[in-house]
Amino acid sequence: MTNTHVDYRLSQLDQLEAESIHIFREVAAEFEKPVLMFSGGKDSIVMLRLAEKAFFPAKLPFPLLQVDTGLDFQEVLDTRDSWVERLGARMIVATIDEAIAAGHVVDDGKTSRNRMQIGTLLGAIEENSFTAAFGGGRRDEEKARAKERVYSHRDDFGQWDPKMQRPELWSLYNGRIHAGEHMRIFPLSNWTELDIWHYIHREQIEIPSIYFAHEREVIERDGMLLSLGPEIQPKGNETVEKKMVRFRTVGDRTQTGCVESEATDTAAIIDEIAVARVTERGATRGDDRFSEAAMEDRKKEGYF
Amino acid sequence: MASTPQTSDAHTMAQGEMDLLRFATAGSVDDGKSTLIGRLLLDSKSIFEDQLEAVESTSQSKGYDYTDLALLTDGLRSEREQGITIDVAYRYFATPARKFIIADTPGHIQYTRNMVTGASTADLGLVLVDARQGLTEQSRRHAVLLSLLRVPHLVLAINKMDLVDWSKDVYEKIHKEFTQFATKLNIPDLEVIPISALQGDNVVNRSENTPWYSGPTLMHHLEHVHVASDRDLVDTRFPVQYVIRPKSDQYHDFRGYAGQVAGGVLKKGDEVVVLPSGMTSTISRVELFDTEIAEAFPPMSVTVHLEDDVDVSRGDMIARVKNSPKPSQDIDAMVCWMTNEPLKPRQKLAIKHTTRTGRAMVKDIQYRLDVNTLHRDQEAGELGLNEIGRVQLRTTVPLLCDPYSKNRTTGSFILIDEATGVTVGAGMINSGS
Known part of the structure; x- marks a missing residue:
């Protein structure tokens, strides 16, 4: 008990x-x-x-x-x-x-x-x-x-x-x-x-691996890091780079950007978020940026 | 500095095990309420760069001399166009000591219903006054509503002290006037703080402009006000919300009564009574998810098992044999009316009280309370939008109720229009019911 x-x-x-x-x-x-x-x-x-x-x-x-x-x-x-x-x-x-x-x-x-x-x-x-x-x-x-x-x-x-x-x-x-x-x-x-992160940490909740830092090929576009894939290919003078990144939200992969991060577990993510200076949507969701x-x-x- | 921003203490934050304070703010745009909330968010580092940048650029494009922090909290576009706040908005910030939920309610006269809504879940009410204006009809009304909703702690923030040259006399005059007025109300705990929301004085950081003031800063008070003893840990009240019966091979005989503790402490071995049937039994087990726990207390959501196979369903209440609420179909309550069509005698409505739903008929509207003067108008006969009065109801099912002054959960109810389905009234039960 x-x-x-x-x-x-x-x-x-x-x-x-x-x-x-x-x-x-x-x-x-x-x-x-x-x-x-x-x-x-x-x-x-x-x-x-x-x-x-x-x-x-x-x-x-x-x-x-x-x-x-x-x-x-x-x-x-x-x-x-x-x-x-x-x-x-x-x-x-x-x-x-x-x-x-x-x-x-x-x-x-x-x-x-x-x-x-x-x-x-x-x-x-x-x-x-x-x-x-x-x-x-x-x-x-x-x-x-x-x-x-x-x-x-x-x-x-x-x-x-x-x-x-x-x-x-x-x-x-x-x-x-x-x-x-x-x-x-x-x-x-x-x-x-x-x-949410404190709770995931405390309860040891299983979440998709892309929330944690991993190496990925990305393209920087409009200030966002997008994952290279069938729909996302370099345009003009964009270059493909390999970076340690994690996703803060996991929507549609053509719209969802990732952030550079070394956080490979929930405790490290909490530390990063506690000092983060940009809201999660503002940083990584193309669909919210069109108008206020x-x-x-x-x-x-x-x-x- | 009274409070450490969350950035400097990520480790404490990583524990995620701090306290929670819910508070409601009241005041109008002119009192600087939005600016104060913006200031609390900014100084506790809860505002993010992109939010601040958006507000700075909007302020510049409007030609303001300074960043208008009020823009941080103006949510809906329709409100921004009108320049007013039309609904309760919830804001969140945290310091290493506490997490805060602000119910930000508009102060304008026709929005009593929003104030009542915001105050219903608040541990603390924050009333703002403009130091130049002193107490207004509106600030008195806010204090009355917070008192009526039994918000146990009240802070009177005297804002714009910079505009009265940080005058101690102004502070003391408003303080005295408010204290006299408050003697007619139920305000167990009052703190009066001189601030400048615009410049940040005494909000998070102690001001050098008020050497005559020895009390806490607003943030220090919010972080340390003692709320744990506001809950009733004596009178056991467990409204049954849902009966869990898995009907699976593994849990064939499992029968758990799920709900949120509304009062008192429940533990194994307690002799209890199930209302309204009046059957008695003993608690055999209290669980939180898959774990047996020693005790459950408010506001825990738990599952309770009884030794005997008594008939218990949603809407019933588990209480102690010698300390239980009185089932009553005649309800005497203060009702805040929230819709255009007035409340009249003989009107029929749906009523929801804890997990119990029934119908109610208005027997009498005894008086209408003038929330500015506390005058009771016995000739009113009906209650209009945003009016509050003492109402007698007859319900189709007995309510298992306590006076609101004893328990804010078992003492409250909502009234629902049966045709539209809209919530039209909020009730607080008087001790005579």
């Missing part, structure tokens, strides 16, 4: 964990058909870990839904498969190519795969009649997220209206929706990037 703290204090990580577990259980109890949106990134893996804790020893009372961009890193897919197998979870994969075929999204040649995830995701939610979808969004990520509720109501077009948000008081979540609507649920709302309000626009349309 583990002795709890004699002074009845909980550390911030324990408080965040307790809050997230409470949210998972509340949703499982009140919603007919929840789903966990799983990207394979560290935040969605932390969600899986919290969900595992919330329902142990029962299996997760909801499936996982992944939007496959066709441009995911293989290391991310491998880690996903390992988690799904260990938890015995049900996995639904919605692909952008299928969504294009079904007419949920249109590939006009100009839209990024990331943006096409929106239609793919909404299509999958509608097809499966999911009423609640857990997402790994955190309020510290971006200014537009700072006002997001834990339960974020989406209309029957899957859209978010920042001016029509329901007040959210105490830990009393209101899960009422009408037919055709769904709720986005953000159990990690109050976690920061550093909290980029995230707000995508959120309104139904982005994660």
Whole structure:
């Protein structure tokens, strides 16, 4: 038996964990058909870990839904498969190519795969009649997220209206929706990037290997380091260099940059982040850089 | 320096095992609230280079003489266009001592509902006043709301002290006026701090301009205010949230009651009562994930097992045999109304209290509270948007409730419009229920 703290204090990580577990259980109890949106990134893996804790020893009372961009890193897919197998979870994969075929999204040649995830995701939610979808969004990520509720109501077009948000008081979540609507649920709302890493470190959580420093061929473009691959080839006077790098986020490999790093384990990453001077999205996500309000626009349309 | 920024102590941070303080800020743009929050984020090194650069370039393009730190926290584009903050925003920063969650609420008159929302989860309320203006109707209203929401610690930050020549007399006058006003409220802990958010005086670093002030800086106070004893560790309250039954070969007979502890301490061997049925049993095991733990206390999310095979489901409450909440269908509460259509007698609504949901009918609206004067208007008859009043409700299911003054979790509820599904009211239960 583990002795709890004699002074009845909980550390911030324990408080965040307790809050997230409470949210998972509340949703499982009140919603007919929840789903966990799983990207394979560290935040969605932390969600899986919290969900595992919330329902142990029962299996997760909801499936996982992944939007496959066709441009995911293989290391991310491998880690996903390992988690799904260990938890015995049900996995639904919605692909952008299928969504294009079904007419949920249109590939006009100009839209990024990331943006096409929106239609793919909404299509999958509608097809499966999911009423609640857990997402790994955190309020510290971006200014537009700072006002997001834990339960974020989406209309029957899957859209978010920042001016029509329901007040959210105490830990009393209101899960009422009408037919055709769904709720986005953000159990990690109050976690920061550093909290996530502390938790991965403490719980020794398995995450994709590309989060740790490794040698990789990269090209510097628009101030970002992009990984050499089928879609990313040197243009003009760009050169291919071999560098020790790690990824801070693991989205679509044509959009996601890496940073130079020597951090090969979680403790080293925490030390690097504690002194990092650039936000994780600003450094490595091409899709957020187009305008200051980029995230707000995508959120309104139904982005994660 | 009162506080060490996180950059210089990565090792302590690497432990990840610090304390957490949630606080709500109240005040208007004019009081310098956004500037103060920007200052806390900046001086605790929680602002990143790209965020600061974006704000610096915006300030320059607008022709400001200095970097407008308020721009750091203006989130949504629609707000930036209007130049006001329209909703509760949550901000995060950490020092080696604590992690902080700020519920940043707009101060403008029609946004009482946001203030109530932000204060509902806060351990501490931070009210800003402009030293030149002194106490305003708005600052009194903020103090009343924080008191009503039973936020146990209050800081009155007297800002823009640089604009009153760091006058000790100004500080003492506002201090005295506020203390007199606060005697009518429930404010167990008050700290009054003279600051300049713009220049950073007494925010993180002690100011040389206030030699007459011997109290803590704002950051020092936030880092050290004692919040552990705010929780109720005596009256055991465990609202059952979810029943875990794996129905697998390995855990065939497993039946665990999952929930978040709302009060008191639960441990193996405790004789407990399950409400509302009133059946008694003994706790056989308390678990956190796959581990048996000695004790569970607020706000832990745990799984409890009972020795006897009693019928327990979501919405029930586990308490102690000789110390349990009284099931009641007649609820007397202070209600903050949050929608345009006014609350009227005989109105029917859905009610959510802990993990229990039912329906409620308004029996009577006893009075409307003027949050500026504390006057009770007994003739009001209804409650409009952003109004607060004393309301009697009759519920379809008994609520297992405590007075809000004793327990903020088992003493609170929300009201939901059954047609739209929107949260329209927040209630705090009075001791007579």
